Amino acid sequence: MKFGKEFASQMVPEWKEAYMNYNFLKLLIKDIVLFRQQQSRLPDNYPTAPLPPSKAAALKRKGSLFRAFSGLTSRYNNRVTKKDKEDEVILVSAMHTSDVEQRGEGGNYQTIFLRASEEGAEYELVFFRRLDDEFNKVLRFYRTKVEEAVKEAEELNLQMDALIALRIKVTNPTVDSPFINQRYTGYPMEVIHEEQQEKRVKEYQMASLDVLNHIKINTTAETPLSAIKNVFGSSRSDPQFNKQELKDAKEKLKQAFIEFHEKLRFLKNYAFLNQLAFSKIMKKYDKITSRNASDAYLQMVEESYLGQSDEVANLIERVESAFVKHFCNGNRHQGMSTLKPNTKKKRHLVTFFVGCFFGCSLALVVAIIVNVHNRKIFSLKGTGRTQYMDTIFPLYTLFGFLVLHMVMYAANVYYWTRYRVNYSFIFGFKPGTELGYTEILLLSSGLSVLTLSAVLSNLEMELDKNTQSYSALTELLPLGLVIGVILISICPFNIFYRANRFFLLVCLWHCICAPFYAITLPDFFLADQFTSQVQLLRNLQFYVCYYGWGDFKKRDAKKCNSSDVYDVITIVIAVIPYWIRFLQCIRRWWGGHDSTQSLNALKYFSTIIALIARSIQTQRRLKKELSLKIIAASTSGIATIFNTYWDIVMDWGLLCKDSENPWLRDKLILPNRSLYFIAMALNVILRLAWMQTVLDFHEAPFLHKNVLIAIIASLEIIRRGLWNFFRLENEHLNNVGKFRAVKSVPLPFSYQHEDHKNQ
Template sequence: VSNQNASECYLKAVKESHFISSDKVVRLMDEVESIFEKHFANNDRKKAMKFLRPQQRKASHMVTFFVGLFTGCFVSLFTVYALLAHLMGIFYGGRRKDYMNTVYPIFSMFALLSLHLFMHGCNLFMWKSKRINYNFIFESSPKTALTYRDAFLMCTTFMTIVVGALVIHLLLGASGYPQGPVDAIPGLLLLLAFSMLVCPFNIFYRPTRYRFIRIIRNIVCCPFFKVALVDFFMADQLTSQIPLLRHLETIACNLLARNFRTHHYETCSDVKLFQELTYVISFFPYYWRAMQCARRWFEEPKGEHLGNMGKYVSAMVAAGAKLTYERNKDDHVWFAMVLVTSGVATVYQLYWDFYRDWGLLRSTSTNLWLRDNLILKNKSIYYMSMALNAVLRVAWLETTMKIDKDSEKKLLDFLLASLEVIRRGHWNFYRLENEHLNNVGKYRAVKEVPLPFGEIDSDG
């Protein structure tokens, strides 16, 4: 752990010490096992050892195999899809508008979700390699918690199924099948994903799926639930997935209005009511996060909770100013308001990212403008990370405050949304590093790791 080579004389002294030669620890362990076996396991030693010496979850080589398999399938299918789309003229000509209304929201939603899973897998790998106790911080069970291989498997599986459905959609459309059933394929894909999320059978990581549903419930119903670290952490992820929520609203509107049959997509794109609803959905993640901060302030009246809430309120004010300016583009006063509110929100968010969430920019630190305790040995990585976060923050601010209908603008917004997901995954590592080192969120009363004893089942 310390990467230090001990000298031979030191090792000799250690081996001859009383701590090494004494059997007192072994006798104490045997005594504890005997007491536990007698009073808690009905003199069943096998049952007692099951809980006193829990087996760690072993990594399966099949998971690694399927990650590689689905990665290859995704690359192959995406290549086929790109060639078919080019030959059929999907992205240019008269078919582009209908295709962007039917397929683009579904594909973008799953692509952003899969990218977020991929970044989470990278975070899990880095947290494990740097000995950050993320399971303890998130209060998750090591037996059921996702590993980085599991996250990569979910990511590659999603994208293989989605791109496979896109290829089938193109082939059926080119073969002369009725356009209505063909355009229903994206909707069926969404239905399949929702069914898998709520599936009651113990397949495809049921404990993780159900915990995700409980966390989303806690976020949506905030401030009526006590805020745990994993709740606010997930709510922060949602603030980076505003385009995904917009796509969900568009898909739901198309399904309810039966636009896949009528092909009158202007119902959801031009009607003022649905435009307003799209903007309201964009406010939800910031509202949920602000309510979590308010709940924490109610439980523990400290100014830092109100300051954190102010960050999300500033984002909502900036978005509201932008919305008002879109309605009154000839009004220069509102244009100035947009510049002021957007600038204040960006600076506010950057300050909170660096100083509060990452614990950096400490003028009195032994590490120049960083913090005293760092996990990464290369300090230049922290400076580059701050610069990258600032650049991506500015790009993301523009995408959260506008909605474009043109196809090229949609693709550009998808690219910027993908960069925001990457920024969020990048932010996640430093946020948890700071929590691991300093307990900055005050979510843990003590830093000791709880004992890994499971509950004894009644049937043995």
């Protein structure tokens, strides 16, 4: 693999803009190559083509400045090489300013090209000018992040002080001395400069239990009951100094250490990769120009803050030591496996089974088509066809919707991975547990094999002429399949990707209990998926009615289809996903995280009104009511316009008139801009297609009503799959703009007095 691709693959995706632009510098070197190749093919007296006036003038002025002030470079901290001055190509200097010098920081570095008088030197001047810009950008970013890391480490020190004091208070409440004995504490994690180490160690040795009087313990587990107490202001905030508080505080601080260690590893890798990139680009420059400029420049890189700073390495060592000591009982192997989880490896066996299951699925589809054709099940509008389409078909389309949604999610994961959208970080998966697209395809293809096998078994069934009933075992196949899927989902054993199943169940519980939990992206993302699976939820409702109230042995679902209660429940089932999203938006708006969530809540409320109006209008007795049709059409139109605008503008961040990419946004991931316009058009079309399901446009002479409903529902699932990709792309770009690559973990202790905290 070429270094450029390897360099891009090892970047922290959210810090991409802060890395050295290796590809652009390569293009500048290619310009030098092209110029030299052109000059070598021309005769000596051939006039060369001039550069554009503006560019040529700028380069000429820049070159003249370098030549004019080349004799004054002694006032900078230039490093003199051991080679003869005749062999020198560049001089690198640190340009100090008064503000920077007062803070004790190094200034911007500037390279002076000593061969500016040579022909074609303007291309090399441009190269070194941009090289300096890239190095100064990297240096500023690295320095800023290191300073942030040092401050975070100091905060973790204070947190460790409080944790150790709490541990002593809980485990040995009879201690009368106001000071913590050295054998309990020692020194948690020294993060300041080496010359302050001895002083800080003494402070830690005499750390006072009085710290517990100045802190608030933020370890109350978030539950629906605690949320209600907070609303009415009756929540208890006084520390009890019990074992549960100690356990919760330790767990929170442990997670904070893990995230902080990950950030430090990112910083260490950032410094190493950029130094390697500067080395590679300078070696390439030397090779192309036959000069020897890399030694001087790389020596400057090595002696700069990027190469000489050891804060990150020291912090990593001390974080690991503190983590092993305080959270792993001195077990270094356990501590390092927690701080540095193993990289997930691709398994060829998974790919093999994906191919097998998809092959079996295709074979089963062919077998079902042949069976239907030979038995002429759907050729005549008989009782058998009507019974099958009204009862068995809705039972199995539930799995079809589920498989299609999983396939769309697998496609999303594939393209997120391809375009380096950090979906694992955005969703908050535990490192190494996120499912790749092959694992998702394995689950979906396995489920499709089971479903199609059950469908084929039902088609092989014949009605018993003596009992006028179907085999109970065969008729119970769909119900058994549903129960099996549910049992696997809640299985506590470490099979079938337990970490992901648990993560899904937690998010599902948060959706059910909205708005009693703080709303995170996985919670409302999952709720949005349910808004596109209304037909799946209605099919679940049909399961309950068909097997609990109907006569499944005779494939008789008249009690379900003719019940007014069933119709009301159908409307409620369809409203539930949108109501959950409405409550989530209210919670986010009430928490003050995002003021636009009030409008988002209004959007879902308008959708609920439109959905109720459409559902009432499509009831059997009210189909011919013109006033209801007008109300349903108007509310549906308003809701569709509102939802479409929110999808494209708010969720996708598109339709920005003054952006660098007209009517899109400044930053795009997909290389072809036309794909964004196609996606916007498809979003509008597919939303209108979904409206046809409830606007009474579902009658067709060649298709059964349930088949057309299933097709329209599948189109909505496809629309949601497209929405998922661009929604997460926009979220990723927001993280990139803020250089947000590590989760922000709430700390267990907050100091009530800033003076004590500063001390």
